[in-house]
Amino acid sequence: xKYATRMNHIRASEIRELLKLTxxxxxISFAGGLPAPELFPVRELADILHGLASREGQSFLQYGTxxxxxxxxxxxxxxxxxxxxxxxxADQVLITxxxxxxxxxxxxxxxxxxxxxxxENPTYLAAINAFKAYEPxxxxxxxDRDGMLPDALAAVLERERDVRMIYxxxxxxxxxxxxxxxxxxxxxxxxxxxxxxxxLEDNPYGELRFEGETPPTLMSLDKKxxxxxxxxxxxxxxxxLRVGWLAGAPQFITRLELIKQGADLHTSHxxxxxxxRYAECCDLEGHxxxxxxxxxxxxxxxxxxxxxxxxxxxxxVPPAGGMFLWMTLPRHVNTRVLLERxxxxxxxxxxxxxxxxxxxxxxxxxxxxxxxxxxxxxxGIRRLREAYDAM
Amino acid sequence: xKYATRMNHIRASEIRELLKLTxxxxxISFAGGLPAPELFPVRELADILHGLASREGQSFLQYGTxxxxxxxxxxxxxxxxxxxxxxxxADQVLITxxxxxxxxxxxxxxxxxxxxxxxENPTYLAAINAFKAYEPxxxxxxxDRDGMLPDALAAVLERERDVRMIYxxxxxxxxxxxxxxxxxxxxxxxxxxxxxxxxLEDNPYGELRFEGETPPTLMSLDKKxxxxxxxxxxxxxxxxLRVGWLAGAPQFITRLELIKQGADLHTSHxxxxxxxRYAECCDLEGHxxxxxxxxxxxxxxxxxxxxxxxxxxxxxVPPAGGMFLWMTLPRHVNTRVLLERxxxxxxxxxxxxxxxxxxxxxxxxxxxxxxxxxxxxxxGIRRLREAYDAM
Numbered sequence: 001x002k003y004a005t006r007m008n009h010i011r012a013s014e015i016r017e018l019l020k021l022t023x024x025x026x027x028i029s030f031a032g033g034l035p036a037p038e039l040f041p042v043r044e045l046a047d048i049l050h051g052l053a054s055r056e057g058q059s060f061l062q063y064g065t066x067x068x069x070x071x072x073x074x075x076x077x078x079x080x081x082x083x084x085x086x087x088x089x090a091d092q093v094l095i096t097x098x099x100x101x102x103x104x105x106x107x108x109x110x111x112x113x114x115x116x117x118x119x120e121n122p123t124y125l126a127a128i129n130a131f132k133a134y135e136p137x138x139x140x141x142x143x144d145r146d147g148m149l150p151d152a153l154a155a156v157l158e159r160e161r162d163v164r165m166i167y168x169x170x171x172x173x174x175x176x177x178x179x180x181x182x183x184x185x186x187x188x189x190x191x192x193x194x195x196x197x198x199x200l201e202d203n204p205y206g207e208l209r210f211e212g213e214t215p216p217t218l219m220s221l222d223k224k225x226x227x228x229x230x231x232x233x234x235x236x237x238x239x240x241l242r243v244g245w246l247a248g249a250p251q252f253i254t255r256l257e258l259i260k261q262g263a264d265l266h267t268s269h270x271x272x273x274x275x276x277r278y279a280e281c282c283d284l285e286g287h288x289x290x291x292x293x294x295x296x297x298x299x300x301x302x303x304x305x306x307x308x309x310x311x312x313x314x315x316x317v318p319p320a321g322g323m324f325l326w327m328t329l330p331r332h333v334n335t336r337v338l339l340e341r342x343x344x345x346x347x348x349x350x351x352x353x354x355x356x357x358x359x360x361x362x363x364x365x366x367x368x369x370x371x372x373x374x375x376x377x378x379x380g381i382r383r384l385r386e387a388y389d390a391m
Numbered sequence: 392x393k394y395a396t397r398m399n400h401i402r403a404s405e406i407r408e409l410l411k412l413t414x415x416x417x418x419i420s421f422a423g424g425l426p427a428p429e430l431f432p433v434r435e436l437a438d439i440l441h442g443l444a445s446r447e448g449q450s451f452l453q454y455g456t457x458x459x460x461x462x463x464x465x466x467x468x469x470x471x472x473x474x475x476x477x478x479x480x481a482d483q484v485l486i487t488x489x490x491x492x493x494x495x496x497x498x499x500x501x502x503x504x505x506x507x508x509x510x511e512n513p514t515y516l517a518a519i520n521a522f523k524a525y526e527p528x529x530x531x532x533x534x535d536r537d538g539m540l541p542d543a544l545a546a547v548l549e550r551e552r553d554v555r556m557i558y559x560x561x562x563x564x565x566x567x568x569x570x571x572x573x574x575x576x577x578x579x580x581x582x583x584x585x586x587x588x589x590x591l592e593d594n595p596y597g598e599l600r601f602e603g604e605t606p607p608t609l610m611s612l613d614k615k616x617x618x619x620x621x622x623x624x625x626x627x628x629x630x631x632l633r634v635g636w637l638a639g640a641p642q643f644i645t646r647l648e649l650i651k652q653g654a655d656l657h658t659s660h661x662x663x664x665x666x667x668r669y670a671e672c673c674d675l676e677g678h679x680x681x682x683x684x685x686x687x688x689x690x691x692x693x694x695x696x697x698x699x700x701x702x703x704x705x706x707x708v709p710p711a712g713g714m715f716l717w718m719t720l721p722r723h724v725n726t727r728v729l730l731e732r733x734x735x736x737x738x739x740x741x742x743x744x745x746x747x748x749x750x751x752x753x754x755x756x757x758x759x760x761x762x763x764x765x766x767x768x769x770x771g772i773r774r775l776r777e778a779y780d781a782m
Contacts, residue, residue, distance in 0.1 A: 001587040003500060003501060037453045040449055052437075058428035063631065100654070101654060126656070164395075242658065255398060259524070
């Protein structure tokens with residue numbers, strides 16, 4: 001028995017393992033990346049599902065097309081124009097099982113063993129895990145509070161010969177919650193356009209902005225068709241239907257469609273149609289507004305509580321949207337140890353070190369504020385302080 | 392811009408391209424591999440979906456676990472015991488998006504570039520397309536009407552040093568409809584057990600047997616835990632929900648779960664729960680009985696009509712189950728040309744040459760009988776004869 005060499009690199013996500021621990025109902029978990037389920041429009045979705053299956057079941061329960069349900073691709077195309085001002089035709093959209101599948105497909109499309117993938121430092125762990133299946137070399141580009149550092153990017157591009165893809169999350173990044181400034185986005189694209197390297201712009205949280213101006217997406221600044229956009233309904237509607245998309249130049253989408261065909265033929269026809277009907281017949285934009293309002297208020301509670309409980313210890317960049325708050329503790333603190341103490345007190349978070357490909361940064365942590373009701377957040381932060389003091 | 396080298400191998404499936412042509416309603420299509428949609432239990436599924444989303448939507452529309460919905464894994468474990476007599480615990484089952492995703496995952500688990508994959512000749516095209524992403528060398532083992540030839544298999548194993556996986560479809564194979572004899576299954580396992588090569592047993596049609604005795608599956612003959620079973624609800628319930636599974640030894644399932652995590656986190660929680668509730672509360676076994684009855688009668692009509700219209704030209708092994716009938720025409724006939732003539736007459740099928748990795752066999756064809764109503768089949772075969780005569 002011999003496994004493929006890629007299996008030496010693929011390991012269980014620390015976070016998913018941690019999430020298993022935090023499934024007990026008495027734990028206050030700031031660990032996961034879960035949306036607030038109390039906002040899921042369950043009654044509308046139930047009615048739509050019933051209608052689709054009972055009236056059009058012979059079609060929606062049958063095999064569907066690989067690229068996805070036509071009307072849903074149209075809807076995504078229309079919303080990309082409305083929310084980002086980009087012109088992406090419906091046939092430049094490929095439906096995936098959540099955006100995680102888009103990460104896997106982009107890796108499959110571009111990455112050979114030992115070729116180079118550029119990403120932010122820190123970056124989204126599950127993306128790294130998806131890319132590892134293709135055995136690239138990861139090269140990280142430093143970021144600060146305004147996004148990726150242009151000079152550092154230029155230096156890396158100068159040095160590395162076989163860069164196949166750049167993976168970035170410019171809006172409310174996972175894990176840091178940081179949103180790149182408009183200036184940094186322009187600087188990034190100015191550097192990129194001198195190359196022919198494709199950019200994968202992962203944007204699950206962009207529509208969850210609850211304050212400040214919306215800067216242009218990379219896709220909207222892209223003149224050459226280099227940017228592939230990755231989107232999802234998981235954060236603006238619900239994740240359990242597993243519907244996301246890849247959007248970009250036809251040469252990419254045609255090839256990604258072939259990959260989709262081999263990978264699982266197509267995404268559930270029924271769940272796609274369900275989302276399309278919701279977007280068409282219900283108030284998706286109003287629903288997103290509700291999410292923003294709720295998350296903003298949860299963030300405020302968490303921020304106030306941290307400022308009150310960790311007045312001198314916590315360094316925070318208040319996120320203007322998304323689902324995460326990034327906290328840096330004094331240098332000597334190891335948040336993996338803090339997590340152990342915290343779990344004793346039934347509160348959980350994700351130690352930040354996990355998100356740095358080269359390690360280090362053990363004094364950082366990611367706190368999710370979208371999934372905990374406001375009246376539980378203060379108690380969670382109080383327990384966290386207790387755990388901190390017990391170290 | 393540079394794509395991964397695997398993209399040189401991945402091409403559009405001839406069949407999926409062909410299916411696009413045959414979507415016009417006036418075509419009689421024997422080309423696809425579609426189940427009969429008129430049997431989908433649309434009312435029951437609609438009610439179940441409504442109940443799940445409205446009463447438990449906060450849970451079923453939220454993120455789920457990577458391995459799959461627990462009760463569904465239990466159901467699959469129980470049914471494997473009932474239908475195949477194998478003991479596979481629920482935690483040895485991983486839920487996938489249809490069995491196509493299982494093919495991709497098995498390839499990801501075992502295949503390195505230039506390592507060897509053994510398969511039948513002919514074999515299922517979409518499996519080959521999934522495996523191609525991992526750039527293996529394909530080595531085919533000849534088959535006859537009773538299945539894979541043991542001597543040929545032994546010879547290949549003697550010759551090839553780096554065989555990573557053997558891919559087979561012993562029950563009502565796609566494309567030939569052939570079911571391996573019980574003796575051949577035993578002979579196969581006797582040879583395999585002397586090695587440590589994993590076997591991927593793809594079994595989408597095994598429960599669609601409408602005559603004859605059911606021979607043991609390879610999984611049920613496996614004493615060493617070498618066989619990974621690949622199953623799906625697509626053919627016994629409906630394909631549009633995209634739910635299949637991989638079942639096997641814990642060492643495989645643990646690793647396949649890591650692959651699933653990177654590939655798309657998990658399969659839709661709602662569609663999994665829907666199938667589980669159907670299996671629990673409705674009459675799945677009775678439903679499969681209905682499918683068998685309908686397909687048998689459609690096969691009979693097609694068989695009779697072919698025997699009547701092509702009395703001397705067609706060589707057929709009548710399939711005892713499944714969805715396909717394999718037809719061999721006289722040596723000089725090229726079924727790709729016949730297909731062109733047939734499409735002019737609004738009837739479609741799949742030329743058999745496509746299923747042979749090394750080419751040849753251009754006088755064979757695959758006819759699907761599950762998706763065409765009985766009263767349309769004779770007309771389709773009549774047009775086929777007309778096309779044949781026009782060549």
